Amino acid sequence: MAELEPQPFPPGRYPLIVVGSGPGGLQLTYCLRRLGIEHAVLSQDEAPGGMFRRWPVFQRMLSWTKPFTGFDRHSREYERYDWNSLLAEEEMHRGVMPEVMDGSSYFPSRPEMERGLALFAGRTGLRVRYRCGWETTRKDSAGDFVLGTTDGEYRAPILVFAVGVAQPFRPPIPGVAEVPHYGELRAVETYADRRVFIIGKQNSGFEIASGLLPWARQIILASPSPAKLSVNTHSLVGVRARYVQPYEDSVLAGGVIILDASIEEVKRAGNTYQVSTRNARENVSLVVEVDDVIAATGFTSPLRDLPDLGVRTVGQSRLPVQTPFWESASTPGIYFAGTINQGSQGMMKHGIPSNSGAVQGYRYNARVLARHLAEAHFGIQPPRRQIAADDVIPLLLAEARYGPELWHQRSYLAHVVAIDSDRGIVDQGITPLATFVDSAGHDGAAIALESNGREDLYPIVYVRRNNVVTEHLLPPDPLLDFERDEHRAAITAALEPLLSPSLAKPQR
Amino acid sequence: MAVGELADTIAGFALFADLTTPQRENVVDVFAEQWFADGEKVLRQGLSGSGLYIVLDGTAAIRIDGVDRATLRAGDYFGEISVLLGEAPTADIVAIGPLRCLVLPSSQVESFLKANPNVMFRLLQGEARKVRTTTKWLS
Numbered sequence: 001m002a003e004l005e006p007q008p009f010p011p012g013r014y015p016l017i018v019v020g021s022g023p024g025g026l027q028l029t030y031c032l033r034r035l036g037i038e039h040a041v042l043s044q045d046e047a048p049g050g051m052f053r054r055w056p057v058f059q060r061m062l063s064w065t066k067p068f069t070g071f072d073r074h075s076r077e078y079e080r081y082d083w084n085s086l087l088a089e090e091e092m093h094r095g096v097m098p099e100v101m102d103g104s105s106y107f108p109s110r111p112e113m114e115r116g117l118a119l120f121a122g123r124t125g126l127r128v129r130y131r132c133g134w135e136t137t138r139k140d141s142a143g144d145f146v147l148g149t150t151d152g153e154y155r156a157p158i159l160v161f162a163v164g165v166a167q168p169f170r171p172p173i174p175g176v177a178e179v180p181h182y183g184e185l186r187a188v189e190t191y192a193d194r195r196v197f198i199i200g201k202q203n204s205g206f207e208i209a210s211g212l213l214p215w216a217r218q219i220i221l222a223s224p225s226p227a228k229l230s231v232n233t234h235s236l237v238g239v240r241a242r243y244v245q246p247y248e249d250s251v252l253a254g255g256v257i258i259l260d261a262s263i264e265e266v267k268r269a270g271n272t273y274q275v276s277t278r279n280a281r282e283n284v285s286l287v288v289e290v291d292d293v294i295a296a297t298g299f300t301s302p303l304r305d306l307p308d309l310g311v312r313t314v315g316q317s318r319l320p321v322q323t324p325f326w327e328s329a330s331t332p333g334i335y336f337a338g339t340i341n342q343g344s345q346g347m348m349k350h351g352i353p354s355n356s357g358a359v360q361g362y363r364y365n366a367r368v369l370a371r372h373l374a375e376a377h378f379g380i381q382p383p384r385r386q387i388a389a390d391d392v393i394p395l396l397l398a399e400a401r402y403g404p405e406l407w408h409q410r411s412y413l414a415h416v417v418a419i420d421s422d423r424g425i426v427d428q429g430i431t432p433l434a435t436f437v438d439s440a441g442h443d444g445a446a447i448a449l450e451s452n453g454r455e456d457l458y459p460i461v462y463v464r465r466n467n468v469v470t471e472h473l474l475p476p477d478p479l480l481d482f483e484r485d486e487h488r489a490a491i492t493a494a495l496e497p498l499l500s501p502s503l504a505k506p507q508r
Numbered sequence: 509m510a511v512g513e514l515a516d517t518i519a520g521f522a523l524f525a526d527l528t529t530p531q532r533e534n535v536v537d538v539f540a541e542q543w544f545a546d547g548e549k550v551l552r553q554g555l556s557g558s559g560l561y562i563v564l565d566g567t568a569a570i571r572i573d574g575v576d577r578a579t580l581r582a583g584d585y586f587g588e589i590s591v592l593l594g595e596a597p598t599a600d601i602v603a604i605g606p607l608r609c610l611v612l613p614s615s616q617v618e619s620f621l622k623a624n625p626n627v628m629f630r631l632l633q634g635e636a637r638k639v640r641t642t643t644k645w646l647s
Contacts, residue, residue, distance in 0.1 A: 172512060224530070224537040262530045280534035281623065314543040314608070321543045329545040330606075345542060349557030351613020411557070438549050452557065453615045471555050 009040035009129040011152030013144065016373065017042065020162030021128045022050015023117055024338015027086050027363045028162060029126055031370030034089055037378055040156075041126075042149060044133035048121040049114040050338070051166040057185050058211045059110040062203065062240050063358055065097040066106050073098055079404035083360035084108055086120045087367060096120050107242070134163075137305050145309075145333065158377055160369075162338035165317055165357070167302045170295050173199075175266030179273075179293040182208065191215045194291040197275050199263055201227040205296030206243035209256065219246060220288060222259040224280055234451050235352045235410075261286065266293055301340050309334070319343030324432035325372045326365060335373070341365045346412040347434050350452045354412040364405045364413055368430055385427050389499050392417055392425060393491055396447040400459035400474070400482040405430045406449045410457065418444035419498060433462070440467045445495055456480075459487065461494045470494075514541065517564055518610070521583040523634070526626035535627075538620060539610035544568075544603035551587055551601040558597050559613045561587045566607035571600040579604070588631060591617045 016032070018025050021043035029041045045053065056062070063083035071078040073095035079087070085097040097116045101108050108116070121128070129151070136148035140155065147154040168181040180186075182204045188211055195218040198205045206227070209219050221227075227247065228238030239247070249256040261277035264285070273293045278285045300318045307313060312321045312330040320336055321329040322344035328334040336343065341356035344365075355361030374380035387395065399406055399415040406415065416428040420442050428444070436446040446462045456476040463470050472494035474487050515532040518524045524532055539562070544550055550568060551558050562585045569576040570586070577599070580586055590597040591614040612620055621628040 224534045262533050278530045280528075280530040283528050283530060312543065312606070315541045321545070323545070329543075347552075347555075347557075348542070348559070348611070348613075349555075350615060351540075351557075351559050351611070437552065437555070450557070453613065469552075469555070473556070 007129050007132075007151075008127040009042065009132075011149070011154055013155040014038065014040040015156065015378070016040075016158045016160065017145075017147060017154055017156040018160045018162060018337070019043070019134050019147070020050065020164065020338060021045055021048045021121075021130065022052070022162060022164055022338055023086060023359045024164070024340070024362055024366065025050070025128075025160075025162035026117060026121055026126055027366035028160060028337040028370060029128070030086065030088065030120075030124055031367050032373070033126075035370055035374045035378075035380055035382060037370070037374055037380070040154065041128040042132045042134060042147070042154065043128050043130050044150075046130050047118060048126075048128065049117045051164050052110055052113045052117065054110075055166065055183065056110060056207060057182065058207055060105065061108050061110065061113055062242060063108075063360060064106045065101060065108055067098050067101070067103070076404060077402045079360075080402070080407045083358070083408070084113060084116065086117070086359075087363050088120075088124060090124075093120065093124050096123075134304070137309055139309065158333050158335065158373065160335040160337050160373075161303070161306070161340065162336070163302050163340065165299050165301045165319065165339050165342065167300045168295075169298045169300045169316065171297055171316070173263050173265065175268070176263070176295055176297070178268070179266060179295050181295045181297070185211075185294065188212060188215050191292065193217045195289070196220070196292045196294065197222070197273065197288060197290040198294050198296050199223065199266075200296035200298065201225075201239070201258070202296065202298065203239055203243060204298070205294075206239045206246055208294055208296055209246035210243045213245060213249065213256075216255070218255050218257070218290075220257045220259060220275075220290065221246065221250075222261050222263060222275075222277055224260065224262045226260050227258065233352075234453050234455075234457075236355055236358065237352065259286070306331075306334065314343065317342070324434045324438075325376075326369050335369065337366050337369060338362050344432075346432065347437065349411040349450060352411065352451055352453055355408050355410070356412070360408045361412075364409055364430065368413065368432065371429075384429065386423055387417065387425050387427050389425060392445070392499060393488065393495065395427065396445065396461070396491060397459075397483045397487055400447050400449060400487075401480075403430075406447070406459075410449045410451055411460075412448075414446035414448040414462070416444055416446045418442040436464065437462055437469050443498055445498060447491075461491055463494055463498060465497060514564070514610075518562070521562065523562065523583070523585060523627055523630045525630065527624070531624070535624075536610070538616070539612050542609050542611050544607040544609070546603055546605050548603045548607075549600055550603060550607070550609065551590075551597045551599070553598060553600045554596050556596045557614070558587050558590050559611045560591050560617050561585060561601070562610045564608040564610060567604045568607050569600075569602045569604050571602050572598065585631075585634070587614075588617075588635070590614075 016039035018041045066081040069081045074091040133150040144155040196216045201223045230238040246256045250258045264276040267274045310331040405413045414433040450460045458476040459474040461472045514536040568580045570578045
C-alpha cells in the first residue's frame with residue numbers, strides 16, 4: 001500500500017536532486033540508480049506520468065509502439081519500433097508499452113501511456129517524493145543550490161530539472177490573453193455548428209482541428225507561415241500524418257480554411273469574436289467573425305526563478321540553452337532532462353533538430369546524462385570495453401542498422417570508438433555527436449544516422465585524426481540494411497587511416 | 509524573445525530593410541532562433557548540412573584551418589555561399605562570447621528567397637560587395 005508508506009526524501013541535503021516525475025525524470029532516476037548515484041526526486045504531481053496524466057487533449061499519443069517487428073520486445077533492437085517505453089538494463093523491465101496497449105492502434109492512448117509509466121516506475125522500484133512542489137531556487141554561501149518547496153528546503157550541489165515544456169504560452173497579441181489555450185478546450189459537443197478560429201499551425205492546432213471536424217461548422221487555422229508536414233520534412237518537424245486530415249479538408253474545399261497570416265488582434269463582439277489578420281506576402285488585411293477562438297500557440301518551460309540564477313533561455317518556448325551534456329550553458333551545476341533537452345540543439349545538420357522533445361529521443365539522453373554526471377561529479381567511471389581492430393567495422397555497421405539511439409537521435413547521438421594510445425581501441429558507447437566533432441581528443445570514429453530532409457536517411461561516419469574531423473557519407477539503402485558490401489567498402493575506406501596496423505596497437 | 513521584438517530587431521538589418529512589418533514577422537516565423545555559448549561552433553568547415561545564418565547579437569569569428577580571418581556582427585549573415593552552391597562550408601564560424609542567430613535550413617533558402625525578392629536583391633548586393641573586396645585583394 002504505497003499510500004501508507006512514508007514519503008521518501010525528506011527535506012535536507014542530497015548529492016543531487018531531480019525535479020519532475022514525467023518520463024524524463026523517471027528515466028533519469030532509473031539510470032542514476034543503476035550507476036549507484038545517491039539522489040532525491042521531487043515532484044509536485046501525485047503520481048508518475050508528467051504531462052501524460054492530462055494530455056494530449058484528444059487522449060491519444062503521437063508516438064507509436066509497433067507490436068510486431070521480428071524482434072523480441074525485450075531486446076534493444078525493438079526500441080527502434082517502440083517510441084514510448086522507458087529504457088531498462090534488465091530485460092524483464094524493457095518494452096512495457098506493448099503489454100498495456102489494447103491493440104486497437106499502434107499509437108497508445110493517453111491512459112495506456114500513463115499506465116505504462118506507472119508500471120515501469122513500480123516494477124523498477126523508483127522512488128519519488130510526490131506532492132512536493134518546487135517553488136524557489138537560490139544559491140547558499142557554501143555553493144549549494146537551495147530549493148524552496150512546499151515541504152521545506154532542499155540543498156544540493158547539482159540539480160536536474162525535468163519539468164517539461166507544457167506551460168501554455170500566448171504571444172503578446174491584443175486579445176489573445178483572454179481566449180482559451182489548447183489545454184482549456186471545452187467538451188467537443190459544445191462546438192457543434194460553431195465557427196472556430198485556431199491560432200497556430202503546429203501539431204496542437206491541427207490536433208484540435210482534427211477533433212473538431214465532426215462538430216464545428218467552420219474551422220480556420222491561421223499563423224504567419226505555411227504549415228509544414230512531417231511527411232515532407234522527413235523528420236518530426238511539422239504536422240504529423242495523424243493530424244493532416246484538416247489539411248486535406250481545406251485543399252478539397254470542405255469546412256476548413258487555412259490562412260497564412262499574422263494575427264493582429266482578437267476582439268470580443270457580443271457572442272462572437274472579430275479576428276483581424278494580415279497576409280504577409282500581399283500585405284492584405286482580413287477580418288473574420290467566429291464563435292470561438294483557441295490559442296494553439298505553443299508551450300514554455302516552467303523555469304520559475306532559474307533565469308535569476310543566470311539560466312539563459314532561447315526562443316519563444318524559452319528553453320534553457322544547454323551544453324551537449326544538457327547542463328545550462330550559463331549556470332554550471334544546473335542540468336535538464338526530458339523534453340526540455342530540446343534546448344541542447346546539437347549540430348542541427350540540414351536544419352533538422354534532435355528528437356529530444358519526444359520520449360523516444362530524450363530517454364537516451366537520460367542514459368548518457370547519468371553516465372556524464374557519474375564521471376564529472378561522482379568519480380564513477382562506468383567500464384568501457386576494449387575491442388579488436390577487426391571488430392570495429394562490424395560494430396559500427398551493426399549500430400547503424402540496429403542501434404536505437406542512432407535511429408531516434410539522428411545527427412545528435414553517435415556511437416564512438418576511440419583509439420587510446422594506452423588501451424588500444426575502446427568502445428566509448430553512445431555520445432552526443434557534437435562533443436565528438438567539436439572536442440579535441442583521441443583519434444577515433446563516430447557513426448550516426450542522418451536525414452537531409454529530402455531523401456532516405458543514410459549512415460554517416462566522422463573520423464577524428466590529429467583533432468581534424470572529416471565526414472564520410474555511406475550510401476542509403478532502400479530496405480534500410482546498412483550492413484551490405486557497399487557500406488562495408490565505404491566505411492573501410494573511411495577508417496583505413498585509423499585502423500591501419502601501424503596506427504592501431506595490437507589487441508590480443 | 510517574442511516574435512514582435514525579433515521583428516523589430518531585424519528591421520535594422522540591411523538584408524530585411526525593404527520588408528513590411530508582417531513580412532518581417534513572417535521571417536521570424538520561418539527562421540529559427542539559436543543561441544551559442546562562447547567558443548561554440550555554429551558552422552563547421554568541411555561538414556555538410558549547413559544553413560543561412562543571420563547574427564542577431566554578439567560576435568563570431570570566421571576561422572579557416574584554425575586561423576581567425578574576420579569577425580561577424582549583428583546584421584551580418586553567413587552560410588549563404590555553401591547553401592547556394594550546395595557545398596560544405598569552407599570555414600568554421602565560432603561564437604566569440606554569447607551569440608544569438610536566426611537560421612534557415614539550406615533546403616528552405618531557395619523558396620524563401622523566391623518568395624521575398626527584396627531580400628534576394630539585398631543578398632545579391634552583399635555578395636557583390638564580397639566579390640569587389642576579393643577582387644581588390646587580388647589586384
